[in-house]
Amino acid sequence: MIYLDNAATTWPKPRGTAATIADVLSSRGANPGRGNYAMAALSSETVYKCRCHAAGFFGAKAPENVIFTPSCTHAINYVLKGVLSAGDHVIISDMEHNAVTRPVMQLARKGVQFSVAHVHEADDEATIAEFRRKMRVNTKMIFCTHASNVFGIKLPIDEIGRLAHRNGILFGVDCAQSAGTAELDLRTLHADFLCMPAHKGLYGIMGLGLLVINNDIKLSTVIEGGTGSLSGINTQPEFLPDRLESGTLNVPAIAALDVGMSFIESVGRERLEAHEMSLICRAYDAISSMPECELYTLRPQSASHVPLLSFNLTGMPSDETAQRLGEREIAVRAGLHCAGEAHRAKGTQATGTVRICPSVFTSAEEIDCLISVLREIDQ
């Protein structure tokens, strides 16, 4: 199979991932932070090691600033619902995934105001001006995606973060499609919250997200419960990470994330991104030469895009194209990609798009095979 659905989840996983998970289950399977015996300590150390690794990976101030969540969506909900309350105003972009749009809509029912800033592809100044125009006296937060999960268009998050901080506004970023390939270093990035899944560009497995916090704000909690700490007190701990980590952690996924980050470091993030970008440009150039094909973005480049691409064969619904590719053992994603707003912004909500996304394991030959099959389908 040619797997080009890496924007949904990367596959395959790096060598060593499955063995690490098996080792956790067989020899480190105790509940972390819940027991005095040796295996519980091993489990706790597994979590701590990955937490420290992630803190270094994203330039967090301390390991406790890395919060493990069940998914990126959970992390985003923790931030939005932990910061915003009735009367507050938040700005999002028109490239958001439903992981951002839907919590904001839910908050709007409770009196939170919101505005949507239009993203200008490859025109950072125009995009920043859109965010600036949406600011109000009660704007408490800007929360936006780093890169569209449909079109790959990057937002200038550093500049948006500067704009936010200059105006005393908190800034959160959905890094679901950028973590692992794009540079994300909180020592230089003007962001208060980074949210991401472990199972995409970080090459971990499903069932784990990360929230990396870069300020001293005490988020209101969305979930409360057992943390393995201060059990004699009936209220949620004040300190991180416990405050935001109620319930048993997904230790196998945390151990897999540790492997994934080590894999990225061994390959080199910039090398990895360059490989994927060269593949997506190869696909773009070939598809743009096909008369019956529609593309929706400029030719991708690192400064303004992450390596993923949306297209359609003219006159063919996206799901039919995906179905036909699937029958030829080529895995892609069709439809609206849980991002109706982004499709509305690009005018593709009626048809959806076919999305392809390579990983470090994708070869040029596989992209050529995709193009060859697309040409056959198109005839």
Add this chain to the structure above:
Amino acid sequence: MHNTCAKATIKIGSYTLAMRGCELLKQSRIPCDLRRISDSGGKYGCIYSITVEEASLWTAEKILRSAGIMVLP
């Protein structure tokens, strides 16, 4: 020979903070041990104790507090 140095414990609420605390103390060459304990008074319940030599207690607590690690009373 038995080590007769008097020991003191520092109570920390979280495993993550206690682990980081131990690393900081070891970097400052202050020997320490980390254990998960049940607070005998029952006020806090499950917490972590960092055991250091009593002579290092003041310095150890200062290091932890200056790193933003909350020491429980």
